[in-house]
Amino acid sequence: MADGEKRIVIAGAGSIGCYVGGCLALAGRQVVLLARPRIEAALRQGGLRVSDLEGRDRLVKPDALGVNADPAVALPQADVILVTVKSGATQEMAALIKAHARPDAVVISLQNGVDNADRLRARSGQRTVLAGMVPFNVVQSPEGELPLRVHRASEGKVMIEDGGLAGLLDVAGVLDVEGLAVETHGDMKAVLWGKLLMNLNNALVALSDLPLARELADRRWRLILAGQIDEALRAMNASGIAPARIAGLRPALLPKVLRLPDWLFKLLARRMLAIDPQARSSMWDDLQRGRPTEIDELQGAVLGLAQRTGTPAPLLKSVTALVRAAEAARLGSPGLAPEQVVPPGASRSA
Numbered sequence: 426m427a428d429g430e431k432r433i434v435i436a437g438a439g440s441i442g443c444y445v446g447g448c449l450a451l452a453g454r455q456v457v458l459l460a461r462p463r464i465e466a467a468l469r470q471g472g473l474r475v476s477d478l479e480g481r482d483r484l485v486k487p488d489a490l491g492v493n494a495d496p497a498v499a500l501p502q503a504d505v506i507l508v509t510v511k512s513g514a515t516q517e518m519a520a521l522i523k524a525h526a527r528p529d530a531v532v533i534s535l536q537n538g539v540d541n542a543d544r545l546r547a548r549s550g551q552r553t554v555l556a557g558m559v560p561f562n563v564v565q566s567p568e569g570e571l572p573l574r575v576h577r578a579s580e581g582k583v584m585i586e587d588g589g590l591a592g593l594l595d596v597a598g599v600l601d602v603e604g605l606a607v608e609t610h611g612d613m614k615a616v617l618w619g620k621l622l623m624n625l626n627n628a629l630v631a632l633s634d635l636p637l638a639r640e641l642a643d644r645r646w647r648l649i650l651a652g653q654i655d656e657a658l659r660a661m662n663a664s665g666i667a668p669a670r671i672a673g674l675r676p677a678l679l680p681k682v683l684r685l686p687d688w689l690f691k692l693l694a695r696r697m698l699a700i701d702p703q704a705r706s707s708m709w710d711d712l713q714r715g716r717p718t719e720i721d722e723l724q725g726a727v728l729g730l731a732q733r734t735g736t737p738a739p740l741l742k743s744v745t746a747l748v749r750a751a752e753a754a755r756l757g758s759p760g761l762a763p764e765q766v767v768p769p770g771a772s773r774s775a
C-alpha cells in the first residue's frame with residue numbers, strides 16, 4: 426500500500442486532533458476522527474473549518490469527513506493512530522488501542538509531556554509507538570459554533586521520532602502536508618524535555634487569563650517563566666537530561682532572553698511572539714472547561730526530577746499549587762496578577 430493511502434485514525438479529536446486530521450483530510454489522506462459524541466455531532470452537521478496564521482482558511486465538508494465516536498468501529502481501520510488526547514486520558518486510549526487496533530498499526534503520540542509515548546508503549550500491546558511533539562497552539566471555536574473551527578495560532582514543525590521503520594512507514598511522507606509541516610528527529614527525549622521548558626508557560630497563561638502574546642510581552646510574567654526554567658534546567662542537568670533547542674535558542678539562553686526589557690525582548694524574540702492574538706494555552710482551555718489539567722505531566726515531571734536530585738524548585742511548587750487550586754474551584758481561570766504567583770520570599774529572577 427502506498428504511504429498516501431494509509432488509513433489514519435485520530436485518537437481523540439479535540440483541538441490538535443481536528444487540526445492535524447483536518448489538514449490530512451484536505452490533502453486527500455484517508456482519515457477517521459475518533460471523537461466524543463458532542464464533537465462527532467458538530468462535525469457531521471457542519472464539517473470542519475481549518476485555518477492558520479498564514480491565512481489559509483479551508484472547509485472539510487461533512488460528507489468528506491470520516492468521524493466516529495465508537496472506538497470499536499474507528500480503531501480497527503487504522504494503519505496509523507495519532508494519539509491526541511490529554512495526558513490524563515492516555516491510559517484509557519492505550520487500553521482501547523490494545524482492544525481494537527490491528528497489531529501492525531503504528532501509534533504516534535502527539536501530546537505534551539515527556540512520557541506519554543512510554544505509557545502507550547507499556548499499555549497498548551506489542552505495537553510500535555513513536556513519540557511526537559507539536560510546537561504550535563490550536564484555538565478551537567466556542568462550543569455550538571458551526572462549522573467547528575480549529576485555527577493554528579502559531580508556527581513550527583511537528584517532530585516525530587525517527588523510528589527506523591524503513592519500508593514500513595515513511596512518517597513524514599504520510600503526515601507532512603499543506604498546513605502541517607512534519608519532520609522526523611533522532612533524539613525525541615531531548616525534543617520533549619525542550620518543549621516541556623516552553624510548556625512551563627502553559628500554567629502562567631492559565632492562571633493569568635491573558636492571551637499568550639500579551640502574557641509573553643509582559644516582563645513580570647516572563648521573569649516567572651525564566652525562574653521556572655532555571656529551576657527546571659538545574660533539575661534536568663542534575664538528572665543528566667540535555668533538552669533540545671527551543672524556538673531556535675539554546676535552552677540555557679532562554680531565561681536570559683526572557684529577562685530582557687520588554688522593548689529588547691520584542692525585537693529579539695520575534696519568532697516566539699509570532700502568535701495569533703487569541704491564542705492562550707491548552708491548560709487555559711482545561712481550566713475554562715472545568716477539566717483536569719496536565720500540570721502533573723508538565724511542572725510535575727520537573728518536580729519529580731527536582732525531588733530525586735535535591736535541587737530547589739520553589740516557583741514550580743507555587744505554580745503547581747495555584748493550578749491545583751484553580752482546578753478544584755472549577756471556576757475557570759482565576760485571572761491572577763504576576764505578584765500573586767511568586768511565593769513569599771522567592772525571587773522571580775533567581
Ligand SMILES: NC(=O)C1=CN([C@@H]2O[C@H](COP(=O)(O)OP(=O)(O)OC[C@H]3O[C@@H](n4cnc5c(N)ncnc54)[C@H](OP(=O)(O)O)[C@@H]3O)[C@@H](O)[C@H]2O)C=CC1
Binds near residue numbers: 518535537562
Ligand atoms: N491545544 C493546543 O494548542 C496544544 C495541545 N498540545 C497537546 O496535545 C494534546 C491534546 O491537546 P488538545 O487537542 O488541546 O486536547 P483536547 O482536549 O482539545 O482534545 C482531546 C479530545 O479527545 C477527547 N477524548 C478523550 N478520550 C477520548 C476517547 N476515549 N474517545 C474519543 N475522544 C476522546 C476529548 O474529549 P473529552 O474532553 O470530552 O474527554 C477531547 O475532545 C495534549 O497533550 C496537549 O498538551 C500540544 C501543543 C498545543
Ligand SMILES: CC(C)(CO)C(=O)C(=O)O
Binds near residue numbers: 623626708
Ligand atoms: C502554547 C503551546 C503551543 C506552547 O506552550 C502549547 O504547547 C499548548 O498550548 O499546550
